[in-house]
Amino acid sequence: MPEDSTSIDYVMEKASGPHFSGLRLDGLLSSPSKSSNSSPSHFRSGVSSFSLIPDPAAPNQPFVIGVTGGTASGKTTVCDMIIQQLHDHRIVLVNQDSFYRGLTSEELARVQEYNFDHPDAFDTEQLLHCINTLKSGQPYQIPIYDFKTHQRKSDAFRQVNACDVIILEGILVFHDSRVRDLMNMKIFVDTDADVRLARRIRRDTVERGRDVDSVLEQYAKFVKPAFDDFVLPSKKYADVIIPRGGDNHVAVDLIVQHIHTKLGQHDLCKIYPNLFVIQSTFQIRGMHTLIREKDISKHDFVFYSDRLIRLVVEHGLGHLPFTEKQVVTPTGSVYSGVDFCKKLCGRHVTPKIVTHRSHHDIIHTMKTYIIYKNPSSSVILLSFLSPRTLSNSDQRVLPLSLLSLMLQLPFMLGFICFQF
Ligand SMILES: Nc1ncnc2c1ncn2[C@@H]1O[C@H](COP(=O)(O)OP(=O)(O)O)[C@@H](O)[C@H]1O
Numbered sequence: 001m002p003e004d005s006t007s008i009d010y011v012m013e014k015a016s017g018p019h020f021s022g023l024r025l026d027g028l029l030s031s032p033s034k035s036s037n038s039s040p041s042h043f044r045s046g047v048s049s050f051s052l053i054p055d056p057a058a059p060n061q062p063f064v065i066g067v068t069g070g071t072a073s074g075k076t077t078v079c080d081m082i083i084q085q086l087h088d089h090r091i092v093l094v095n096q097d098s099f100y101r102g103l104t105s106e107e108l109a110r111v112q113e114y115n116f117d118h119p120d121a122f123d124t125e126q127l128l129h130c131i132n133t134l135k136s137g138q139p140y141q142i143p144i145y146d147f148k149t150h151q152r153k154s155d156a157f158r159q160v161n162a163c164d165v166i167i168l169e170g171i172l173v174f175h176d177s178r179v180r181d182l183m184n185m186k187i188f189v190d191t192d193a194d195v196r197l198a199r200r201i202r203r204d205t206v207e208r209g210r211d212v213d214s215v216l217e218q219y220a221k222f223v224k225p226a227f228d229d230f231v232l233p234s235k236k237y238a239d240v241i242i243p244r245g246g247d248n249h250v251a252v253d254l255i256v257q258h259i260h261t262k263l264g265q266h267d268l269c270k271i272y273p274n275l276f277v278i279q280s281t282f283q284i285r286g287m288h289t290l291i292r293e294k295d296i297s298k299h300d301f302v303f304y305s306d307r308l309i310r311l312v313v314e315h316g317l318g319h320l321p322f323t324e325k326q327v328v329t330p331t332g333s334v335y336s337g338v339d340f341c342k343k344l345c346g347r348h349v350t351p352k353i354v355t356h357r358s359h360h361d362i363i364h365t366m367k368t369y370i371i372y373k374n375p376s377s378s379v380i381l382l383s384f385l386s387p388r389t390l391s392n393s394d395q396r397v398l399p400l401s402l403l404s405l406m407l408q409l410p411f412m413l414g415f416i417c418f419q420f
């Protein structure tokens, strides 16, 4: 080991190489004296218990939200509102309706006697397969159901791809415990029965090719009894009940906030409490998109990288110590604010471009700022590591390679990275 191996420059240099295997455990495990004596306990547990570290090859599991409620309660409307507000995430809406079984010619001939509100009307095995496939990060071809012909289209599907959030919506999505168990959050849309019937008459006559008499007959014979037997009893499984459906903006806002919090909780944050992940926005994703593009000019790459690192620095500064301070404004009033603790200085480790030829041809650029109270006691490390050509599934490598840096810098109190 070189003489200056404890210096910041040395560890930074060592850690800035490409880390395609996630954690670089080689050096860490062979030199326990370095990490076990001085690291906080959560660092130690991360090193000795490898199973705690997520497998970078495994895709992040999407957050699954189930939305149920009676017919025309506003389920689709609520889902649309959630999707609109979660615009900065990849979301897939799966309608249970898509998994209605197509009717046989005998069933079609006596369609007025068919109960579309009974659990047997759906192909639940196929629905389970769909959600499990999407959860594993694979695309799925969802059937397209036609309410006028009571059949699935034989030659068309809706292809849905890997996503951050799956919303599964339908009258009976809470009925089967296997489907329920796939959900991270369960929402019941609770709307007055009279309102629902009025909406259903209007919708079915306008959009689903029915007449008022047939809607009323079907409602009395099947829809209402099935609501009482299957839908209402499933309300007890809900985590959240939304009265008045889409009119309830407060409830939808609260739900969206909760989902944002859950999605922002990166797996690594649960293991490393001093890892801070910056929430993604369209603007941030836009800049990350630009710097990943193969043909971006060097000028633009440096420009957008600089803008991103500035965000990291600003975020990091928010974690440094402040003290209360009052100032007098030009109008003579007193403003109670805060003042940055003195004796902090920043250090910018020169940006470097590390190229590594692998099957992905990945280029990492790393810029690191270390901010410390004085040269002997570092407070926080802000780092920005931008992978130029990481595919979506590779992106988990990134925070893991940052982690290897954390493990090598046990004096560091905080670490900040972007959400990927
Ligand atoms: N808050 C609302 N006010 C007025 N009409 C609504 C409202 N929510 C939904 N609708 C209408 O009611 C019908 C059923 O709503 P939808 O969201 O599709 O319910 P569901 O998915 O539960 O069947 C649609 O025609 C929709 O436009």
Ligand SMILES: Nc1ccn([C@@H]2O[C@H](COP(=O)(O)O)[C@@H](O)[C@H]2O)c(=O)n1
Pocket: 070, 071, 072, 075, 097, 100, 116, 117, 146, 147, 148, 150, 170, 171, 223
């Ligand atoms: N061929 C079909 C299939 C289903 N229905 C009715 O649709 C209702 C569920 O859809 P919502 O959007 O209202 O949740 C359900 O109550 C079925 O009666 C149908 O009429 N024809």
